Each structure stands twice: as structure tokens, then as C-alpha cells.
Amino acid sequence: MYTRILSVSSGDKYQVNIPIEFPNTSLSDFDRQMYIVKELHEKGRNIAYLEDKLWVSDRTIKEDIASLRNGISIMGQKIKVKGMERKRGNIEFESTVHPIFLALNLTQVVVVLQGLRHMTGDKAYKEYALRLSANIWNELSDYARRRIKEVCEMLSMDLSWYEELDSLNNEELFFTESECSYEEGTGNVLDYLKNGKKCAIEIKDRDGKSKILTNCIIKKYNPEREEIEVTSNGERFAINYASIVKIREEAKHLF
Structure with missing residues (x-):
């Protein structure tokens, strides 16, 4: 924080202290782009706002946004911001997009990967x-991947998880909610829950008979009870995971 003194007259009587906060103008292109990504979590941000915050031209902001759309490289993988538009x-x-960059020791890496395996x-x-x-595994060095497998083998841990990660190759670091979802069962519940989107849900009862609920809003996801709570056309339902066949935007897309 810098403070400048504005003298309104030649005397000391009318001196005014005006605190002026200057942004960090030494940001690299990457730092600035990550700042933009985080700042755009809030609604109502436009190019003029970002210009004022970063003290750069609108041309620079537009170039940064274009770079984010096209993809910027980080440790051999890309962050490509999809679905960025002006409204x-x-x-x-x-x-x-929530960029997180961590520097972990190998034990911490294993803890994270084992936790994700559970999920x-x-x-x-x-x-x-x-x-x-897969993104974490791909970022590791050959040494790190080899060492994790060696230690896991010494500890008699199941190596199949790491062998599965070996077979996956994500070139991109960021995936949208819809890209992390699939239509069968509860595969896209979180997308509809988080975004409050209406959907149609096909369920099967114990007798194997199908039923379609329309105009659904998923209100709650309860992993302990293995059910979701849903409102549909003014009624409220608790639906067991096992009975969910498919969830789509509209009933006509369930076929």
C-alpha cells in the first residue's frame, strides 16, 4: 500500500491523505491468466473490470482469454477453458476452473491417489x-511412478490401481462437470445437483417395471443412505441408487 499526499493549498491546513493501492505489475503471463481464471468465478466480471484490476490494456486481457480458450501448457499437459462466453x-x-498447484513428497502423493481410488x-x-x-499420475516423473510401485510392492499393496493409471493418458488438465459425468445410473447426479438443472429420471422398481419422472430437480445426494432426494412435478421422492437407470435433460432423450 502506497500513500500519496495531495496538497489542496500551499499551507498544511487542507492536506488530504489518499491511500492508493497499486497492483503487482510484475506478474508473468501465466500468473495473470491464473488470476483471471480465479477472478471470473464471481459474476459480473468484464474486460474493463480486469483492466482496472491488473493495470493492463484490453488487448492484453483479450489475448489472455484467447490463450485460455486455446489452451496453455503446464508440465506437459494443457489447461483449456471450455464454454467461456460473454453474456x-x-x-x-x-x-x-480452480487451478491448484502442489509440491508434494511421494508419501503425500500416495495418500492423495489412494484417497481418490476410494472415491x-x-x-x-x-x-x-x-x-x-490420471492427471496427477501423468505429472509425476518416471522415477516417482517407479518408486511408488516399488514401495507399494514392498508393502504388499495392490498395484492394480497404479497399473490402471498407467493406461490412462489425459492430455488436458481441466474437465467440465459434464465431461466428468455419464448418463447411466448416478453418473451425472452431481452435475444436475450442483447446477440446479431440470432433468428426467428413469427408474426401475423391485418388479423391474420402468417409470420416468419428469421436471425433476435433484435436491440432495446421500451416499450413506445410497439415495437421492428429488422433486418432480410438485412431489418429493427419495430414490435409491440401484433403481436409477438413466438421467437426461428431457424424457425424450432417455431412449
Whole structure:
């Protein structure tokens, strides 16, 4: 914080202290782009706002946004911000991007990967956890991947998880909610829940008879009870995971 003194007259009587906060103008292109990504989590941000915050020209901001759309390289992988568009002059995302860069020791890496492996057991989280695990695994050095396998073998840990990650190759670091979802079962519950989107849900009862609920809003996801709470045309339902066949935007897309 810098303070400048504005003298209104030649005497000391009318001196005014005006605090002026200057932004960090030594940001690299990458730092500035990550700042933009985080700043755009908030609604109502436009290019003029970002110019004022970063003290750069509108041309620089537009170039940064173009770079984010086209993809910027980080450790051999890309962050490509999809679904970025202007609405009434403001810039918005289809799905917000949350860059996290960590420097971990190998034990911490194993802790994270084992935790994510556990989350793949939940069908709603499976694709999220799998893609994130693959990104982490791909960022590791050959030494790190080899060492993790060696130690896991000495500890009699199951190596199949790491062998599965070996077979996955995500070139991109960021995936939207819809890209981490799939239509069968509870595979896209979190997308509809988080975004409050209406959907149609096909369920099967114990006798194997199908039923379609329309105009659904998923209100709650309860992994402990293995059910979701849904409102449909003014009624409220608790639906067991096992009975969910498919969830789509509209009933006509369920076929």
C-alpha cells in the first residue's frame, strides 16, 4: 500500500491523505491468466473490470482469454477453458476452473491417489476421481511412478490401481462437470445437483417395471443412505441408487 499526499493549498491546513493501492505489475503471463481464471468465478466480471484490476490494456486481457480458450501448457499437459462466453458484456464459464498447484513428497502423493481410488467406488464421483488421478499420475516423473510401485510392492499393496493409471493418458488438465459425468445410473447426479438443472429420471422398481419422472430437480445426494432426494412435478421422492437407470435433460432423450 502506497500513500500519496495531495496538497489542496500551499499551507498544511487542507492536506488530504489518499491511500492508493497499486497492483503487482510484475506478474508473468501465466500468473495473470491464473488470476483471471480465479477472478471470473464471481459474476459480473468484464474486460474493463480486469483492466482496472491488473493495470493492463484490453488487448492484453483479450489475448489472455484467447490463450485460455486455446489452451496453455503446464508440465506437459494443457489447461483449456471450455464454454467461456460473454453474456451481456460479462465473461462467464460453463464450469468454473480452480487451478491448484502442489509440491508434494511421494508419501503425500500416495495418500492423495489412494484417497481418490476410494472415491472411484462411488459411481457419482467415479469419473471425477479417475480423471484427477490420471492427471496427477501423468505429472509425476518416471522415477516417482517407479518408486511408488516399488514401495507399494514392498508393502504388499495392490498395484492394480497404479497399473490402471498407467493406461490412462489425459492430455488436458481441466474437465467440465459434464465431461466428468455419464448418463447411466448416478453418473451425472452431481452435475444436475450442483447446477440446479431440470432433468428426467428413469427408474426401475423391485418388479423391474420402468417409470420416468419428469421436471425433476435433484435436491440432495446421500451416499450413506445410497439415495437421492428429488422433486418432480410438485412431489418429493427419495430414490435409491440401484433403481436409477438413466438421467437426461428431457424424457425424450432417455431412449
